[in-house]
Amino acid sequence: MIDVQPARPVGGLESIPLNQVQIDAVHYEDGPQLVFAGAGTGKTRVLTAKIAFLIERKGLMPNRIFAATFTNKAAREMQERIERLTGVPCKGLWIGTFHSMCARILRREAPSIGYDRSFTIYDRDDQIALMKKVLEACQIDERSMEPRQMLQAVSRFKNACTPPAQITAKAVSFYDREVARVYETYCAMLARLQAMDFDDLITNTVYLFKRNPDIVRRYQNSFDHVLVDEYQDTNTSQFFLVKSLVGDRGCIFVVGDDDQSIYGWRGANVENILTFDKAFPGTRVFKLEQNYRSTQSILEFAHAAIAENTNRADKKLWTSSTNKGEVVVTRYRNDQHEAESVCAGITRLKTSGVKAGDICVLFRTNAQSRSFEDALMRARIPYVIVGATSFYERKEVKDCLAYLRLLVNPMDDMSFSRIMNVPARGLGDKAYELLAGKVREAGRSMLQIITTCDCAFMGARAQNGVGELRTIFSLLSELKEQPEGTPDALLGHLLEISGYLKMLEAEHTEESQARLENIDELLNTLTRWSEQNQGRTLEDFLQEITLATDVDKWEQKGEAVNLMTLHCAKGLEFRAVFLVGLEDGLLPSRLNFEDPAKIEEERRLLYVGVTRARETLECSYAMQRMRFGSVLAMEPSRFVEAIPPQTYRYVDMCRIAPLPPPAPRASAVQSFPSRQAAAREQPVDDFSQDTVSFRIGQHVVHATHGQGRIVNLSGFGDELRLTILFNDGVRRKLMATFADLTSA
DNA sequence: TTGTTTATTCTTTTT
DNA sequence: GAATAAACAA
Numbered sequence A: 001m002i003d004v005q006p007a008r009p010v011g012g013l014e015s016i017p018l019n020q021v022q023i024d025a026v027h028y029e030d031g032p033q034l035v036f037a038g039a040g041t042g043k044t045r046v047l048t049a050k051i052a053f054l055i056e057r058k059g060l061m062p063n064r065i066f067a068a069t070f071t072n073k074a075a076r077e078m079q080e081r082i083e084r085l086t087g088v089p090c091k092g093l094w095i096g097t098f099h100s101m102c103a104r105i106l107r108r109e110a111p112s113i114g115y116d117r118s119f120t121i122y123d124r125d126d127q128i129a130l131m132k133k134v135l136e137a138c139q140i141d142e143r144s145m146e147p148r149q150m151l152q153a154v155s156r157f158k159n160a161c162t163p164p165a166q167i168t169a170k171a172v173s174f175y176d177r178e179v180a181r182v183y184e185t186y187c188a189m190l191a192r193l194q195a196m197d198f199d200d201l202i203t204n205t206v207y208l209f210k211r212n213p214d215i216v217r218r219y220q221n222s223f224d225h226v227l228v229d230e231y232q233d234t235n236t237s238q239f240f241l242v243k244s245l246v247g248d249r250g251c252i253f254v255v256g257d258d259d260q261s262i263y264g265w266r267g268a269n270v271e272n273i274l275t276f277d278k279a280f281p282g283t284r285v286f287k288l289e290q291n292y293r294s295t296q297s298i299l300e301f302a303h304a305a306i307a308e309n310t311n312r313a314d315k316k317l318w319t320s321s322t323n324k325g326e327v328v329v330t331r332y333r334n335d336q337h338e339a340e341s342v343c344a345g346i347t348r349l350k351t352s353g354v355k356a357g358d359i360c361v362l363f364r365t366n367a368q369s370r371s372f373e374d375a376l377m378r379a380r381i382p383y384v385i386v387g388a389t390s391f392y393e394r395k396e397v398k399d400c401l402a403y404l405r406l407l408v409n410p411m412d413d414m415s416f417s418r419i420m421n422v423p424a425r426g427l428g429d430k431a432y433e434l435l436a437g438k439v440r441e442a443g444r445s446m447l448q449i450i451t452t453c454d455c456a457f458m459g460a461r462a463q464n465g466v467g468e469l470r471t472i473f474s475l476l477s478e479l480k481e482q483p484e485g486t487p488d489a490l491l492g493h494l495l496e497i498s499g500y501l502k503m504l505e506a507e508h509t510e511e512s513q514a515r516l517e518n519i520d521e522l523l524n525t526l527t528r529w530s531e532q533n534q535g536r537t538l539e540d541f542l543q544e545i546t547l548a549t550d551v552d553k554w555e556q557k558g559e560a561v562n563l564m565t566l567h568c569a570k571g572l573e574f575r576a577v578f579l580v581g582l583e584d585g586l587l588p589s590r591l592n593f594e595d596p597a598k599i600e601e602e603r604r605l606l607y608v609g610v611t612r613a614r615e616t617l618e619c620s621y622a623m624q625r626m627r628f629g630s631v632l633a634m635e636p637s638r639f640v641e642a643i644p645p646q647t648y649r650y651v652d653m654c655r656i657a658p659l660p661p662p663a664p665r666a667s668a669v670q671s672f673p674s675r676q677a678a679a680r681e682q683p684v685d686d687f688s689q690d691t692v693s694f695r696i697g698q699h700v701v702h703a704t705h706g707q708g709r710i711v712n713l714s715g716f717g718d719e720l721r722l723t724i725l726f727n728d729g730v731r732r733k734l735m736a737t738f739a740d741l742t743s744a
Numbered sequence B: 001t002t003g004t005t006t007a008t009t010c011t012t013t014t015t
Numbered sequence C: 001g002a003a004t005a006a007a008c009a010a
Helices: A020-027 A043-056 A072-086 A098-113 A124-137 A147-159 A164-170 A174-192 A198-211 A213-222 A236-246 A296-306 A335-351 A366-378 A395-408 A413-419 A429-442 A446-452 A460-481 A487-497 A500-507 A510-532 A538-547 A596-610 A638-642 A666-671 A675-681
Strands: A033-037 A065-068 A094-096 A120-122 A195-197 A225-228 A252-256 A284-288 A326-334 A359-363 A383-385 A561-565 A574-579 A613-627 A630-633 A649-652 A699-702 A706-714 A721-726 A731-735 A741-743
Touching: A020 A043, A020 A284, A033 A043, A043 A065, A043 A072, A043 A225, A043 A252, A065 A098, A065 A236, A072 A094, A094 A098, A098 A198, A098 A213, A098 A236, A098 A538, A120 A124, A120 A198, A120 A538, A124 A147, A124 A174, A124 A195, A124 A413, A147 A174, A147 A198, A147 A236, A164 A174, A174 A195, A195 A198, A198 A213, A198 A236, A213 A236, A225 A236, A296 A326, A296 A596, A296 A613, A296 A638, A326 A335, A335 A359, A335 A366, A335 A574, A335 A613, A359 A366, A366 A383, A366 A561, A395 A413, A395 A460, A395 A487, A395 A500, A395 A510, A395 A538, A413 A446, A429 A446, A429 A460, A446 A460, A460 A487, A487 A500, A487 A510, A487 A538, A500 A510, A510 A538, A574 A596, A596 A613, A596 A638
Parallel strands: A033 A252, A033 A284, A065 A094, A065 A225, A120 A195, A225 A252, A326 A613, A326 A649, A359 A561, A359 A574, A383 A561, A574 A613
Antiparallel strands: A613 A630, A699 A706, A699 A741, A706 A721, A721 A731
């Protein structure tokens, strides 16, 4: 095009330090680009620099750039950095998650696909509630077809952009036809409620583009460049979306890492990244392999972990850092032991000068956070949980939001049914059924019916309740039209006139107190938001909070330790990471045992966790874990066992720090002494002469397998089995009496 | 119709 | 062991 002559001193872009590959990727301008960016290789930096390059050097207007990121937080931070670098205000830049940007498009174009602009966005809870209604309407027993499973099927169809009619046409078996019927009904209901679920935001935008050539052309013409972060986690509908925005132009730049693809279960399609060059001919591939984040030993450990996977583009991260660091794998007695010891480790780190905010505990499932919360609380170490039942998922908050949503979208019967009897106004199941019947008959929404009809078909008590609701909503909609009807004022009034506050105030329980505080918090949030977002509407607020990701809601406070799931941790980094619960059945999850592809995804999850660490990494597993309220025996994760032992230091806390004597719970101790307790109490018996020579952690030599280390003992006497981790990386279980072993 | 008790099922991971 | 659904009493 134009030859780039940086006549003026280029302040911004050059202040980002980049290596040669990164520079090449940023400056390339001859067509589609795919950047393979391993963990910690400066992916965000390249993406930021690329956008800055487009604005600063190519003179693109910010509002002509479309950039999809994985969280809104990342988007905000990137936008700020670009503004600082280029000195160009980037308010108009299209940057955010696919979901928020599609919502932005759909708010404008909704009428073209038969929706109102004020449509409601349904979150997961709403989806489940709706699916239950759908199953009821289809007269399907919830037990034969689980709502969550149906939702997953529906989500699969939507992600592949297959409309109900096609599924119905293809359905052969009875089951398939039932699923198709559910899908059809679910979509129809959403449309009637003027609601969209998360998947709809993407697929409806794709439909919009597909059916309206003029609209897609308009959007194509309005974007000069399309960029996508974390491309390995895009699904098929997102691919279609990107494709239609790009058209046959080559103005696309994607960044990703197939090794970090961890969202297959929600429809992400790794093939998107692996076959990118087929979809966008003439693609130039860039590979970032120099890691700027982690120490040598962490990288080696990470590579050993991921190298087991078969379906991956070959690459290996390297670092020029000479800082060796150390990876520790620790075995604990049980989950509590693990939590307490990790807690002690955190205290040690803090005294050695690591800020709490630079420490993170990572686990596979949310339920695992509990034992760490307990331990941290006891140790008086402040912590934050990223993604735990968030504020906006609390009952009382959702109730308030349901009132507000209904005010915005009167078609939203799901929200209506949530609040129609909260607080209690004599509108129970029966009243609901009567109303639902009228809805089918009249083709109007519940709120519309109760505000426009006298409801003589209901009992006297119910009519009274209906009257209350009618008053509440007529007052609120009146206020909403007034200039003083700001979002926070609306909520304040609503809490008063609905009697919601009174209901909680009357309770006088600890719980009701907490709820009142949460409502107060919501009110404060809304007030602050209204001040900061003058001119924006209640609709905007509601959309913002339903599309916020867990990380968006997280403020990384310097003085609090972070707890989160491995999925949440994507894209983040910490000086010190504790990767806990590395047990078979947990990581990998038992539910993915049968499917090798899913096992590989679980392994990538481990890889993501490991590569979050900058300086120290402690991986751990416990021999026993509380689950379902009972104690389960656990085996170390197969992933850890497959990692060559020379890449880490093994610490067996079961031997180093045996638990203090069990609490004097007489009955428990007497009736069920655990095997270990028994072994502790009677260290000398007939077999102990033989067994005593075997200890966990002991180094041994096997006649055929060579050197190894005992990692586990089980059974007694003749039955004594040794689990030995041999230096070839293979773990074998051997009978002590037959194994030809000598002490190393 | 409402609030309480009991039974059951359940845990991946999230926009 | 917790959260939800069904069952039941008031």
